Amino acid sequence: SQQGEEDPQALSIQEGENATMNCSYKTSINNLQWYRQNSGRGLVHLILIRSNEREKHSGRLRVTLDTSKKSSSLLITASRAADTASYFCATAARDYKLSFGAGTTVTVRA
Amino acid sequence: EAQVTQNPRYLITVTGKKLTVTCSQNMNHEYMSWYRQDPGLGLRQIYYSMNVEVTDKGDVPEGYKVSRKEKRNFPLILESPSPNQTSLYFCASSLQGGVNTEAFFGQGTRLTVV
Numbered sequence: 001s002q003q004g005e006e007d008p009q010a011l012s013i014q015e016g017e018n019a020t021m022n023c024s025y026k027t028s029i030n031n032l033q034w035y036r037q038n039s040g041r042g043l044v045h046l047i048l049i050r051s052n053e054r055e056k057h058s059g060r061l062r063v064t065l066d067t068s069k070k071s072s073s074l075l076i077t078a079s080r081a082a083d084t085a086s087y088f089c090a091t092a093a094r095d096y097k098l099s100f101g102a103g104t105t106v107t108v109r110a
Numbered sequence: 111e112a113q114v115t116q117n118p119r120y121l122i123t124v125t126g127k128k129l130t131v132t133c134s135q136n137m138n139h140e141y142m143s144w145y146r147q148d149p150g151l152g153l154r155q156i157y158y159s160m161n162v163e164v165t166d167k168g169d170v171p172e173g174y175k176v177s178r179k180e181k182r183n184f185p186l187i188l189e190s191p192s193p194n195q196t197s198l199y200f201c202a203s204s205l206q207g208g209v210n211t212e213a214f215f216g217q218g219t220r221l222t223v224v
Contacts, residue, residue, distance in 0.1 A: 031210055042114075042200060042215035043153075050210065088152065090213075097168070098202075098213060100145075102152035 004032075004089040004101035012107045019076040021104040023089030024069075030092045032065055032072050037086045037103070046074075046087075079108045112137050116201050116216035123191055123223055131186045131219050133201030139214075141204045142184040143168065144176065146197040147218075153200065159184055191223045 004025045013019050023032070031050045035043040049056045049065045049072065056063045062075040076083055086103040093099075114135045123129055135142065143158035145168075155168030159178040173195055175187040184203075188195060201216040 033212065035213075035215075040198065040218065040220070042217045043202075043213075044215070045212035048210065048212060092210075097155065097158065098143075099155075100153040102150055 004091050004099060006087070006089055006101045006104040008104060009102070010105045010107070012109060013079055014109050015079060015081060017079055019079050019083070019106050019108075021074050021087055021106070023072045023074070023101060025072075025089075025091045026070065027091075027093060029067075032063075033090045033092065033098070034061075034063060034072075034074050035088045035090060035100075037088065039085075043088065076106075079106075081108050081110055084108045112214065114201055114203050114214050114216040116199075116219050119217060119219060121219060121221050123221070125192055125223055126190050129188050129191060129221075131188075131199060131201075131221070133184045133186065133216060134182050135184075135201075135203040135214065136182065137203060137205075137214065138181065139203040139205055140181070141206060142178065143202050143213075144174070144184070144186045145200045145202065146170065146195075147200060148197050156186070156199075191221075193223045195221065196223050197221060 004023045007022045033048045034046040037043045047058045060077045065072045086105045088103045090098040090100045117132045144156040145153040154170045157176040159165045199219045202213040204213040205211040
């Protein structure tokens with residue numbers, strides 16, 4: 001079953017701008033993870049945030065988690081052409097299974 | 111280099127002809143899984159394995175089989191492929207499933223069943 005749902009489905013921004021995408025989920029989680037996928041290739045792990053954490057940073061990435069609202073956001077600052085990709089959130093519950101959303105497609109225009 | 115290797119990368123086959131997609135990881139991970147990716151549906155889990163000889167169904171297991179005889183390998187078997195199994199398939203491995211560990215993905219296998 002699809003646990004996470006990303007919003008928006010697609011996003012187009014100018015190079016240098018920030019990109020924000022959101023993820024909502026339905027049930028309690030152990031952690032939430034964000035992955036990037038470049039056109040038709042394998043997913044690459046970006047960041048993991050535990051259920052007891054509220055914010056996490058990694059380079060130009062900032063992830064927030066609000067367990068009361070069952071939502072997370074991924075912010076990419078100062079975007080580059082190489083950030084053009086699809087971004088997926090994945091939730092992990094106690095059953096060790098990762099459940100993915102349908103993804104947000106980000107296009108960074110030069 | 112830590113990696114998950116899938117083969118083949120591309121495959122076109124005919125309905126009913128048995129096929130196997132191989133997956134191998136070199137990280138000594140316990141947890142491995144197979145996903146299929148279809149437009150607008152994201153990734154859906156087909157089967158997963160928590161260790162050698164331990165496998166279980168994911169969300170969309172119908173028409174698929176798996177085995178885990180060795181820790182490093184987790185092949186996906188389609189006994190009688192049908193056109194609705196045309197999809198992009200990914201194998202993934204992680205140290206302990208989704209519990210506070212990241213998943214490593216293979217490069218994908220694009221399967222077309224005609």
